[in-house]
Every structure is written in structure tokens, then in C-alpha cells.
Amino acid sequence: MADAGEKDVDAVAGAGAGAGGAAVPALEARGFTLSWDEGEHIVVEDVSLTLGAGEVVCLVGRSGCGKTTILHALSGLTTPLRGRVLLHGTDVTGQPGHVSYMLQKDLLLPNKRIVDNVCLPLVLAGMPAADARAKAEPLFERFGLAGTERMWPSELSGGMRQRAAFLRTYLMGNDVTLLDEPFSALDALTRTDMRSWYCQMSRELGMATLAITHDVDEAVTMADRIYVLQGDPRAGVPSRVEAELAVPRPSDGTSPADFALTPAFLDCKRKVLELLG
Amino acid sequence: MATEPTGEKDGASQVGTPAEVRPTEAQPTAGHAGQEDRSSRRKAALRRAKRRRVVVPLLTAAVIIGVWQAVVAFGIVPNFLLPSPVQVVYALVADASLLAMHSVATLTEAALGLVIGTAVGFVVAVLMDRFETVSLALDPIVTVSQTIPTVAIAPLLVLWFGYGLAPKVVLVVISTFFPITVSLVSGFRSVDPDLIDLMRTMNATRWQIFWKVKLPAALDQFFSGLRISATYAIVGAVIAEWLGGFSGLGVYMTRVRKSFAYDRMFAVIILISVLSLALMGLVDWLQRIAMPWKRAERKEGR
Ligand SMILES: Nc1ncnc2c1ncn2[C@@H]1O[C@H](COP(=O)(O)OP(=O)(O)O)[C@@H](O)[C@H]1O
Numbered sequence: 001m002a003d004a005g006e007k008d009v010d011a012v013a014g015a016g017a018g019a020g021g022a023a024v025p026a027l028e029a030r031g032f033t034l035s036w037d038e039g040e041h042i043v044v045e046d047v048s049l050t051l052g053a054g055e056v057v058c059l060v061g062r063s064g065c066g067k068t069t070i071l072h073a074l075s076g077l078t079t080p081l082r083g084r085v086l087l088h089g090t091d092v093t094g095q096p097g098h099v100s101y102m103l104q105k106d107l108l109l110p111n112k113r114i115v116d117n118v119c120l121p122l123v124l125a126g127m128p129a130a131d132a133r134a135k136a137e138p139l140f141e142r143f144g145l146a147g148t149e150r151m152w153p154s155e156l157s158g159g160m161r162q163r164a165a166f167l168r169t170y171l172m173g174n175d176v177t178l179l180d181e182p183f184s185a186l187d188a189l190t191r192t193d194m195r196s197w198y199c200q201m202s203r204e205l206g207m208a209t210l211a212i213t214h215d216v217d218e219a220v221t222m223a224d225r226i227y228v229l230q231g232d233p234r235a236g237v238p239s240r241v242e243a244e245l246a247v248p249r250p251s252d253g254t255s256p257a258d259f260a261l262t263p264a265f266l267d268c269k270r271k272v273l274e275l276l277g
Numbered sequence: 278m279a280t281e282p283t284g285e286k287d288g289a290s291q292v293g294t295p296a297e298v299r300p301t302e303a304q305p306t307a308g309h310a311g312q313e314d315r316s317s318r319r320k321a322a323l324r325r326a327k328r329r330r331v332v333v334p335l336l337t338a339a340v341i342i343g344v345w346q347a348v349v350a351f352g353i354v355p356n357f358l359l360p361s362p363v364q365v366v367y368a369l370v371a372d373a374s375l376l377a378m379h380s381v382a383t384l385t386e387a388a389l390g391l392v393i394g395t396a397v398g399f400v401v402a403v404l405m406d407r408f409e410t411v412s413l414a415l416d417p418i419v420t421v422s423q424t425i426p427t428v429a430i431a432p433l434l435v436l437w438f439g440y441g442l443a444p445k446v447v448l449v450v451i452s453t454f455f456p457i458t459v460s461l462v463s464g465f466r467s468v469d470p471d472l473i474d475l476m477r478t479m480n481a482t483r484w485q486i487f488w489k490v491k492l493p494a495a496l497d498q499f500f501s502g503l504r505i506s507a508t509y510a511i512v513g514a515v516i517a518e519w520l521g522g523f524s525g526l527g528v529y530m531t532r533v534r535k536s537f538a539y540d541r542m543f544a545v546i547i548l549i550s551v552l553s554l555a556l557m558g559l560v561d562w563l564q565r566i567a568m569p570w571k572r573a574e575r576k577e578g579r
């Protein structure tokens with residue numbers, strides 16, 4: 001446990017350097033203007049984001065302001081009207097398959113057992129099923145999924161399904177992960193547990209994560225930095241990045257629950273809430 | 278007379294006491310015994326419901342057969358028009374080997390036609406799903422083909438293909454591919470588009486998306502279609518045999534009709550519906566084999 005704590009600090013320090021601009025960001029959205037209908041309605045306008053190596057960044061905004069739309073473009077599922085996606089400085093605009101993207105639903109295939117569901121990215125990449133299972137099975141413990149290997153998705157609780165989706169996302173094997181409201185389908189207690197579990201795990205595994213949330217508490221708890229997205233595309237006002245905030249990290253040994261009561265946390269939360277207006 | 282009021286009072290107090298006692302009595306045991314008791318009671322209720330589901334239809338069938346037998350026995354309908362159930366059973370037994378031989382012929386045509394029809398329906402559905410032009414082109418034709426009554430084209434098929442196996446199989450194919458195509462196309466369309474997006478983020482090829490996501494998602498509807506097609510297959514084969522042939526239940530039917538053997542007519546009708554039911558049962562069994570995850574889902578749903 002102490003080991004993990006030290007790694008935490010290293011990862012944050014590394015991320016700071018990445019965000020500082022000296023290093024090339026792991027992922028960058030440069031000047032995104034996005035639309036679902038070839039520009040008839042603009043959802044977001046001139047949005048630029050960076051994600052440093054090993055960093056956890058949250059994108060907060062009201063429901064419908066275009067957060068999912070931004071992740072779709074970053075993942076390459078859609079091509080921006082204007083703007084580019086840079087992965088370690090390489091242009092991958094409109095090319096899926098370079099980043100691990102966990103969509104808003106867990107999207108487990110009902111006809112595959114959990115182990116085969118999480119192995120899917122490996123099998124799709126051409127790995128024989130037996131090898132894929134051998135690679136995935138040792139990870140079940142760490143992802144809190146021990147004993148579920150042979151179960152069907154319908155036999156799992158929402159939290160466990162979400163864990164399976166996390167493991168599948170991890171097995172996509174990219175160093176950049178996009179999460180769309182990863183905890184919003186869970187009850188409050190499970191959500192808190194899963195959130196701290198994810199933060200610790202992602203830092204241990206050195207994954208850079210860009211997570212969407214509309215929960216300000218969640219953003220301040222998880223993130224190293226927060227982007228606040230503001231606008232109302234449905235009323236014809238495209239969303240823009242209103243602000244970028246650095247989040248204070250808890251000092252070593254402070255539990256997430258205690259950290260949530262510190263002035264630094266509350267101050268950051270108040271700032272975000274004010275920006276969201 | 279004098280005892281009655283006291284009896285009533287007794288009854289009232291009997292109702293009253295357990296209700297008053299129950300809370301204090303139940304509290305210590307509520308943790309275990311209460312729950313077990315409730316769950317075993319619920320299980321018993323489930324068992325009773327299951328039994329009802331078997332018993333009630335069986336009773337209905339028994340009543341219908343009884344009434345039928347009575348109607349004939351009391352001469353309400355003359356026997357030469359309506360054979361009694363007992364006579365029908367006799368006919369089934371008497372012609373058993375002949376019926377078996379004809380059944381094999383009909384089942385062969387039906388099975389062959391159903392397999393080809395399913396294959397054709399599958400290919401058409403996949404093409405319609407894959408290419409929008411194909412979908413636009415075939416949609417009306419597929420629909421119109423279903424408005425043509427089978428009995429009307431059967432004689433043409435006999436003209437074109439003769440009295441052998443071919444016209445029967447063709448007719449079965451024509452009448453079975455449609456439910457397959459329709460159910461598959463709508464099954465393919467029922468796929469969650471987010472699942473396809475997920476597959477794309479994993480660099481899945483179109484082929485992989487089809488096999489891993491679209492086809493499994495369409496299986497449920499496919500089997501509903503196959504169930505319908507299975508019954509169409511037997512009926513289609515029989516109709517084709519009616520209009521010309523050397524063997525099969527349809528041929529047997531035309532022969533016994535010509536000799537006014539109504540008991541045998543009924544016997545073959547019952548045999549045909551039994552065969553259809555058996556084929557549907559086979560489809561259900563195939564579905565259980567092909568979709569093992571459905572059982573887990575049903576259990577969770579309860
Ligand atoms: N797949 C889609 N096709 C068309 N329009 C979409 C799609 N997804 C989202 N939109 C539109 O884009 C806007 C922003 O939605 P979204 O990005 O999902 O918001 P958020 O994730 O912030 O709640 C909404 O007006 C929505 O209607």
C-alpha cells in the first residue's frame with residue numbers, strides 16, 4: 001500500500017511536467033469544432049484540451065453540452081468539422097482504435113461470458129482465445145472481478161458489470177483512456193468506492209485518463225486538472241472551454257473522505273460550480 | 278339457539294387473539310424461520326402455478342375430446358360426416374406403417390425446403406442489411422411475394438418441375454424464407470448502435486462486427502422466425518403434395534378423401550399438427566442450445 005502511495009506522487013509529478021508544456025501531451029484536441037449534421041448545428045466550438053502522460057483530467061459540463069460529442073471525436077469515431085486529434089504528437093484525426101474509450105453504458109455483450117467479454121479487444125486484434133484468456137485472467141483479482149470469469153453479464157450487479165467494462169477498456173492496451181460518465185450508473189456508495197479504486201489503479205498502471213462527469217465532487221476528487229465546458233448547443237449556443245483548473249491533491253495519507261472536507265477541496269469545488277453558473 | 282351467540286363470540290376472540298399475539302411472537306423468529314417459511318410458501322405457489330399450466334390445457338383437450346365423442350355417440354352429427362375420436366385413433370393405428378412412410382416423405386421435403394429456405398432467407402437478410410440498395414430493391418418484392426397464395430402457385434410449380442421432390446421443396450422454400458428474412462433484418466436493426474461504436478474503437482472489421490455483435494443480437498428474433506417457418510414448411514409440403522405426387526401426407530390425404538374415409542382424414546390432420554409441433558419443439562431446443570445465456574437472463578429476471 002505504501003508503495004502505491006509513492007507511485008501516486010511520482011505519477012502526479014510526471015503529469016505536472018507533461019501539462020507544463022515541455023513534453024508532448026499524450027493526447028491533444030486542437031481547435032475542435034464539432035457538429036453531428038455537417039455544421040448545421042454546432043455543438044462545441046474551438047475547444048482545445050490536453051492530457052499529459054499518466055494524468056487524470058476531468059471534463060465537466062451540464063448535461064447535453066457536448067461532452068460525449070468531444071470524446072467521440074477524440075476516439076476517432078467521428079471526424080471534427082474543424083480541428084485535429086494528436087496522439088503523442090501524431091495526427092490520428094478520425095481514426096478509431098488508438099485510444100481506449102469506455103462509452104457511457106457498460107455495453108457488455110450478453111452472449112459472451114465475462115472472461116470472453118473482457119478479452120474481446122485482444123481477440124479482435126487476432127490473439128487466439130486461449131492466449132487472450134490467459135492474459136486476462138490474472139487481472140480479474142485486481143479489477144475486483146475474481147470468480148466472475150465464467151458468469152454471464154446478466155448475472156452481475158451494475159458495479160461488477162462496470163468493473164468488467166473497465167477491464168475490457170484496460171485490455172484495449174492503449175496508454176490513453178477516455179471514460180464517459182464511468183460511475184454515473186452506480187449507487188452513491190459503490191460510486192465512491194469505484195472512484196478511488198479506479199484512481200489508484202490507473203495511477204499504478206500509468207494510464208492517462210480523460211473522464212467526463214457532470215458531478216463536480218467526482219471531478220475534484222479524481223482529477224489532476226479540470227476543464228469546465230460551458231454552453232447550450234440545443235439553444236444554439238455552442239459550448240466552449242470556460243476554464244481550466246489545477247486541482248489540489250490530498251497530502252499523503254489523507255483519505256478521500258477527509259480530503260473532501262479540506263478548504264482546498266471546497267474552494268476548488270466552489271470555483272467549478274461558479275463557472276458552471 | 279342459546280349457544281349460537283357464544284359460538285360467535287368464540288369465533289371473534291379466536292380471530293382476535295392470534296393477531297394480538299403475532300407481533301410479539303413473530304419478532305424473535307422473523308430473522309430466520311419467517312423468511313424460510315415465506316420462501317417455501319412462495320416456492321409452493323410457483324409449483325402450483327406450474328402444475329396449473331400443464332393441467333388446465335390438458336383438461337381442456339380432454340373436455341373437447343369428450344364432447345366430440347358424445348356428439349358422435351348420441352348421433353347429433355351423423356357418423357359418416359364426423360368420425361369419433363376412438364375411430365380416429367383406430368385409423369391412426371391401422372394405417373400406422375403407411376402413415377409413417379408418407380410422413381418420412383413429407384418430413385424430407387419440409388426439412389430440405391426449410392434448410393434451403395433458411396439459407397436463402399439468411400443470405401437475403403444479410404445483403405439487405407449490408408447494402409441499402411439491395412434493401413430498397415428487395416423490400417417490396419419480398420413483401421409482394423408473401424401476398425401470393427401458396428395454393429395458387431403450387432399447380433404452376435407442378436407444371437414446371439413435375440411430380441417429384443423439386444416442386445415440393447421449391448414451395449417450402451418460397452413459404453419459409455420470408456419469416457426468416459423479416460426476423461433477421463429486424464434483428465440486425467435492433468442492435469444498439471453504441472455497441473457498434475464500441476467495436477469500432479477496438480478496430481473491429483465489418484465482418485467481426487457482424488459475427489460478434491449483429492448476429493447474436495438478431496438470434497432471438499431469428500428463432501421466432503424459424504419457429505413460424507417450421508410450421509409453414511410442413512403445411513407447404515402437404516399443399517404441394519395435394520396437387521400431385523407419389524408419396525407424402527398430402528398424397529395420402531387426397532387418396533382418403535376420394536374414398537370418403539373421414540376417420541383417416543382426421544387421423545392425418547392430427548398427425549400433421551403433431552409433426553408441426555414436434556418441429557417447433559426442435560426449433561425451441563436448438564434455440565436453447567444456441568443461446569445458453571438466455572437461461573441465466575431468465576433466472577435473473579425472476
Ligand atoms: N449520436 C448523435 N447523433 C446526433 N446528435 C447527437 C448524438 N449524440 C449527441 N448528439 C447531440 O449533441 C449534443 C450534445 O450531446 P452530448 O455530447 O451527448 O452531451 P453530453 O454528453 O454533454 O450530455 C446534444 O444536443 C445531442 O442531441
Ligand SMILES: [Mg+2]
Nearest residue numbers: 067068104180
Ligand atoms: Mg454524455
